[in-house]
Amino acid sequence: MTMSIFNPDSINNELSKPTSIFGLKLWVVIGILLGSLIVIALFFLSLCLTSRRRNRKPRHADFASAAVATPPISKEIQEIVRPPAQDHCHPTQPVAAEIQVDIGKTEHRVVFSDRVSSGESRGTVSETASYSGSGCVGPEVSHLGWGRWYTLRELEAATNGLCEENVIGEGGYGIVYSGILTDGTKVAVKNLLNNRGQAEKEFRVEVEAIGRVRHKNLVRLLGYCVEGAYRMLVYDYVDNGNLEQWIHGDVGDKSPLTWDIRMNIILCMAKGLAYLHEGLEPKVVHRDIKSSNILLDRQWNAKVSDFGLAKLLFSESSYVTTRVMGTFGYVAPEYACTGMLTEKSDIYSFGILIMEIITGRNPVDYSRPQGEVNLVEWLKTMVGNRRSEEVVDPKIPEPPTSKALKRVLLVALRCVDPDANKRPKMGHIIHMLEAEDLFYRDQERRATREHASRDFNQPRTEISPAVAETSESDSSKDRR
Numbered sequence: 494m495t496m497s498i499f500n501p502d503s504i505n506n507e508l509s510k511p512t513s514i515f516g517l518k519l520w521v522v523i524g525i526l527l528g529s530l531i532v533i534a535l536f537f538l539s540l541c542l543t544s545r546r547r548n549r550k551p552r553h554a555d556f557a558s559a560a561v562a563t564p565p566i567s568k569e570i571q572e573i574v575r576p577p578a579q580d581h582c583h584p585t586q587p588v589a590a591e592i593q594v595d596i597g598k599t600e601h602r603v604v605f606s607d608r609v610s611s612g613e614s615r616g617t618v619s620e621t622a623s624y625s626g627s628g629c630v631g632p633e634v635s636h637l638g639w640g641r642w643y644t645l646r647e648l649e650a651a652t653n654g655l656c657e658e659n660v661i662g663e664g665g666y667g668i669v670y671s672g673i674l675t676d677g678t679k680v681a682v683k684n685l686l687n688n689r690g691q692a693e694k695e696f697r698v699e700v701e702a703i704g705r706v707r708h709k710n711l712v713r714l715l716g717y718c719v720e721g722a723y724r725m726l727v728y729d730y731v732d733n734g735n736l737e738q739w740i741h742g743d744v745g746d747k748s749p750l751t752w753d754i755r756m757n758i759i760l761c762m763a764k765g766l767a768y769l770h771e772g773l774e775p776k777v778v779h780r781d782i783k784s785s786n787i788l789l790d791r792q793w794n795a796k797v798s799d800f801g802l803a804k805l806l807f808s809e810s811s812y813v814t815t816r817v818m819g820t821f822g823y824v825a826p827e828y829a830c831t832g833m834l835t836e837k838s839d840i841y842s843f844g845i846l847i848m849e850i851i852t853g854r855n856p857v858d859y860s861r862p863q864g865e866v867n868l869v870e871w872l873k874t875m876v877g878n879r880r881s882e883e884v885v886d887p888k889i890p891e892p893p894t895s896k897a898l899k900r901v902l903l904v905a906l907r908c909v910d911p912d913a914n915k916r917p918k919m920g921h922i923i924h925m926l927e928a929e930d931l932f933y934r935d936q937e938r939r940a941t942r943e944h945a946s947r948d949f950n951q952p953r954t955e956i957s958p959a960v961a962e963t964s965e966s967d968s969s970k971d972r973r
């Protein structure tokens with residue numbers, strides 16, 4: 494019997510017998526059963542795997558929601574630790590925006606062309622206004638390495654909701670509001686316009702570079718706000734107006750700005766700019782030195798404002814700009830002509846500013862008679878004609894000594910040398926302004942010699958020989 498079971502012929506016979514299931518042969522039925530079993534096993538296996546994957550998914554979801562809930566402060570900290578020097582040459586800087594400047598005395602709008610490439614929303618005044626009050630996500634207070642990141646809500650509260658009555662001025666970069674923070678600090682909040690070219694990250698990087706700059710003769714940046722289309726800068730409030738107001742405003746017959754005060758202002762400005770040019774790496778070229786950018790405190794100390802803003806708003810990889818920016822009358826000729834920017838362009842503007850402070854005149858004034866419209870040309874002519882004393886602002890209560898006048902005129906004229914390479918550096922200017930008589934006499938003698946030889950070769954010089962001549966004779970006069 495056992496033998497017959499393992500006999501292949503009998504097995505074949507058994508398997509080939511038809512069964513009661515649709516008369517199918519036994520081996521077919523067995524095959525179908527085995528196949529079904531395999532299919533069922535596979536089905537359960539896949540069910541098992543799917544349920545395991547589903548069980549893992551919620552863990553991913555938890556992580557993702559945790560990331561969303563992470564306070565943005567962590568992102569801030571990451572960005573802050575990036576060294577500014579590295580960021581300056583960041584390869585992913587946006588393409589330099591084309592800039593268009595409408596030049597005017599108090600109003601010069603800086604406009605970006607439409608080809609600005611940025612992922613940032615295009616902020617216009619109306620857009621930013623409509624953004625107000627939106628539930629922006631952001632921390633109430635974030636401490637930066639150098640200052641604070643303010644929320645829009647915080648700055649709106651400080652400025653009465655960016656109220657008209659808090660407006661203290663409007664410049665080419667935006668509207669400035671006065672405000673008081675919750676801790677009682679008085680601040681100036683600059684709501685930047687034309688921020689379309691600046692993506693949030695680049696804005697932060699640039700602001701943080703400016704924010705780290707500290708000097709008693711530079712207006713201090715306390716922090717910033719970047720929410721949606723808003724870009725705001727928060728500065729220390731400087732409480733005695735700007736130089737333009739004190740020189741050209743209605744101050745009566747006699748200006749409170751005595752000669753000594755004016756000289757102190759010039760020295761303060763020089764120190765602030767020397768720090769930007771010579772005390773920082775990379776150096777900062779201001780690009781828009783003018784009287785309205787010089788703020789004064791109650792002791793008549795001057796603080797240079799708006800430094801770094803040009804870079805902030807117009808990211809460039811090179812120092813050759815497509816359009817020149819600056820203010821009419823202050824812009825150095827080589828910068829106006831070629832767009833080539835160096836700190837020597839600031840020196841030129843500084844020279845113009847000295848002339849404005851001494852004379853009380855605007856750099857360009859069309860209300861004056863022909864020959865007096867352009868301050869530099871008029872001053873050179875006056876000095877050349879040995880009429881230096883006549884250039885002094887008649888509102889100065891007591892005129893300066895001849896020596897003091899010649900000293901500062903000499904500095905101013907050297908600063909506006911048409912040849913940028915011949916203009917002195919800021920550090921040197923400080924020495925010239927502070928130097929003792931002996932040093933000055935040396936400078937003047939050298940200037941005389943240089944001019945004598947230069948005059949021989951070229952008809953027009955940057956410093957009239959008369960300055961040097963009269964300086965020399967005046968210093969001997971003063972010595973007497």
Ligand SMILES: Nc1ncnc2c1ncn2[C@@H]1O[C@H](COP(=O)(O)OP(=O)(O)OP(=O)(O)O)[C@@H](O)[C@H]1O
Pocket residue numbers: 601661662663664665666667668669681683712728729730731732734735781785786788798799
């Ligand atoms: N930190 C500050 N403290 C007090 N007043 C300020 C401060 N910053 C700016 N202001 C005032 O706000 C006004 C506008 O300043 P802003 O620098 O925007 O314009 P501007 O200097 O007139 O022109 P531009 O923007 O073209 O340089 C000026 O009258 C200035 O005195």
